[in-house]
Amino acid sequence: MEAQHAAGSWTEALWRRCYETVVRARTYDEMAHVLQRSGKVAFHVSGIGQETAQAAAACALNTETDLFFPYYRDYAFMIALGMSVDELMLSLFLKAADPNSGGRQMVGHFGCKRLRVFTGSSPVATQIPHAVGAAYAARLRGEEAVAFVSFGEGSSNQGDFHEGCNFAGVHQLPVIFFCQNNRYAISVPERWQVAGRIVDRAHGYGFTGVRVDGNDAFAVYDAVRTARDRARAGEGPTLIEAMVYRIQPHSTADNDLLYRTREEIEQHRARDGCSAMRAYGIEAGMWSMAQEDALRAQCAHALKQAIEYAERAPYADASTLCDHIVAEGGQR
Amino acid sequence: MTNMTMIEAIRDAMRCELERDPTVMVFGEDVGHVGGVFRATEGLQKQFGATRVFDTPLAESGIGGLAVGLGVQGFRPVAEIQFIGFIFETMDQICSQAARMRYRSGGRYSAPIVFRTPFGGGVKAPELHGDSLEGLMVQTPGMKVVIPSNPYDAKGLLISAIRDDDPVFYMEHLKLYRSFRAEVPDEPYTVPIGVAGVVREGSDVTLITYGAMVHTAVQAADELQRTRGASVEVIDLRTVMPLDIETLVTSVKKTHRAIVVQEAQRTAGVAAEVIAQVTEEAILHLEAPIMRITAPDTVMAFGQIEEEWLPSVARIVAGLVHVLDF
Ligand SMILES: Cc1ncc(C[n+]2csc(CCOP(=O)(O)OP(=O)(O)O)c2C)c(N)n1
Numbered sequence A: 001m002e003a004q005h006a007a008g009s010w011t012e013a014l015w016r017r018c019y020e021t022v023v024r025a026r027t028y029d030e031m032a033h034v035l036q037r038s039g040k041v042a043f044h045v046s047g048i049g050q051e052t053a054q055a056a057a058a059c060a061l062n063t064e065t066d067l068f069f070p071y072y073r074d075y076a077f078m079i080a081l082g083m084s085v086d087e088l089m090l091s092l093f094l095k096a097a098d099p100n101s102g103g104r105q106m107v108g109h110f111g112c113k114r115l116r117v118f119t120g121s122s123p124v125a126t127q128i129p130h131a132v133g134a135a136y137a138a139r140l141r142g143e144e145a146v147a148f149v150s151f152g153e154g155s156s157n158q159g160d161f162h163e164g165c166n167f168a169g170v171h172q173l174p175v176i177f178f179c180q181n182n183r184y185a186i187s188v189p190e191r192w193q194v195a196g197r198i199v200d201r202a203h204g205y206g207f208t209g210v211r212v213d214g215n216d217a218f219a220v221y222d223a224v225r226t227a228r229d230r231a232r233a234g235e236g237p238t239l240i241e242a243m244v245y246r247i248q249p250h251s252t253a254d255n256d257l258l259y260r261t262r263e264e265i266e267q268h269r270a271r272d273g274c275s276a277m278r279a280y281g282i283e284a285g286m287w288s289m290a291q292e293d294a295l296r297a298q299c300a301h302a303l304k305q306a307i308e309y310a311e312r313a314p315y316a317d318a319s320t321l322c323d324h325i326v327a328e329g330g331q332r
Numbered sequence B: 001m002t003n004m005t006m007i008e009a010i011r012d013a014m015r016c017e018l019e020r021d022p023t024v025m026v027f028g029e030d031v032g033h034v035g036g037v038f039r040a041t042e043g044l045q046k047q048f049g050a051t052r053v054f055d056t057p058l059a060e061s062g063i064g065g066l067a068v069g070l071g072v073q074g075f076r077p078v079a080e081i082q083f084i085g086f087i088f089e090t091m092d093q094i095c096s097q098a099a100r101m102r103y104r105s106g107g108r109y110s111a112p113i114v115f116r117t118p119f120g121g122g123v124k125a126p127e128l129h130g131d132s133l134e135g136l137m138v139q140t141p142g143m144k145v146v147i148p149s150n151p152y153d154a155k156g157l158l159i160s161a162i163r164d165d166d167p168v169f170y171m172e173h174l175k176l177y178r179s180f181r182a183e184v185p186d187e188p189y190t191v192p193i194g195v196a197g198v199v200r201e202g203s204d205v206t207l208i209t210y211g212a213m214v215h216t217a218v219q220a221a222d223e224l225q226r227t228r229g230a231s232v233e234v235i236d237l238r239t240v241m242p243l244d245i246e247t248l249v250t251s252v253k254k255t256h257r258a259i260v261v262q263e264a265q266r267t268a269g270v271a272a273e274v275i276a277q278v279t280e281e282a283i284l285h286l287e288a289p290i291m292r293i294t295a296p297d298t299v300m301a302f303g304q305i306e307e308e309w310l311p312s313v314a315r316i317v318a319g320l321v322h323v324l325d326f
């Protein structure tokens, strides 16, 4: 099933929330790249090219009730949930006040109890069965929650993906499996990761699969909202495969021109969801270039302040090394 | 002879064995076309073709199981796990399948696999990338565990591992990949598994270690020589399973004192095992308890405080002084 274009149902406020999130994420991401190149931070993993899908998905969820299991490229998703640029910057600089892990994990390893974001880790796909377990817990407690989990297409080959989907299917759990298919897993193209279509795997687990153009915010929003309604109605999980493209190298440690061409990247850059959204907004009379300039200036200002703040913030102290290994007062 | 970094020596070992033995295969995530995220397998697919050197999907349990299947069919897989922490995804295939194949089949089948994986602290690799998990492997009957500290040993040990009829867990310290070069013969040669190396002879105390800590240990030995004229014998285990207990006992019978240094967490690790075995064999020759210098029993430290977590020259010197003055 292909998701329908549903721009008609969008209010101006929704469009703005989604578009502004995309721009905030994009400008943050570009700045993180600059900071890495200038030696201020060690490492960055980019989400450029995937922001539209992430922001639209977040807008279709309920941030008060739902349970979130994002992955390391989900900056736009996190911003939409309410993580500030200050917080992202603390994480990038690996500072103690980083709400994700206090600088204990790599950047992009999100976790924020305030925002109902459950802490993830480096091994890909491990968050998928967590989302399933959390959805099961929500059902047991009779809560209105839907668990949303995102991951890459390469990661959908891990046993954790298949085991999580299977359980969720058997128990018809309220889970949205959101695969961001950006066509590469580091250097390995989709062609050598999966022989079929990822979306079709849903049928094998007894639930619905939907493939959407991840650069089309309306289509993503619609797919996620429909999946959420289905989950709330007790009709079980949905696998959404959002077709996107990883514009940047895998990470700042990767040389992507060893395995793909500049032309290929440029072709996809031309289909960028951010510009498409802006064009739509202007066309619909919801946005102007003056507003665009104001937003960009506001982002630049917020980033500048966030960098100053993060640079000044202290690292975790060595005395905290043994903290949080087991419960305080528990036995070692 | 060629002057090589350790990663070049590792690549050269695979190249030699791919050339010599048509049953050798090399695979893992990103190892084919780009030659691995650290470039350990760079150029091998080009030279030997994509049937023998290839990228797998992102699924470690699949990689481990594939290796077992090839192994029982008479192939010699060299499977790369991209970072040490991702062995957890394939723990069953490595520890309970590959390692026990010979036992379970009464010797009818074996899994002559080399699992290669980068690990180790000192380069600010985060949790699950820099952990030292050799202790898990050492407690896996049927598995040999090899950890080279220099380019020469790296090539010779990897060739031994590939030719070994049983699975070998071969750990490549991130800090040593490109930190220095050494002369390495161009032709294939072996460094035997299960034999430790005496890096430096000494008479007052024995310092036992492995991996990148060999270099930290040598610095500590130099410092002690300078500051109090003590002569430290430094031993590089090279293989942590099986342990070369003979070399250790011979040394301790000469020096009567010893310390063991490991990057891994303290409890129930290689250091603890070395101390137990040396004590069993040579307790009456000891003038002091054998000390352990290790990381604390915490998760691998985050980069900003990694230097405090890892054994340092100062901590090793303090340990040596303690056993010398005991
Ligand atoms: C279990 C595990 N194996 C290997 C890695 C190393 N690794 C990090 S990201 C990545 C590629 C992930 O590809 P994909 O799932 O497509 O997500 P993308 O990075 O493209 O967004 C790999 C192999 C890992 N983090 N976890």
Ligand SMILES: [Mg+2]
Residues within 6 Å of the ligand: A152, A153, A154, A180, A181, A182, A183, A184, A185, A186
């Ligand atoms: Mg991908």
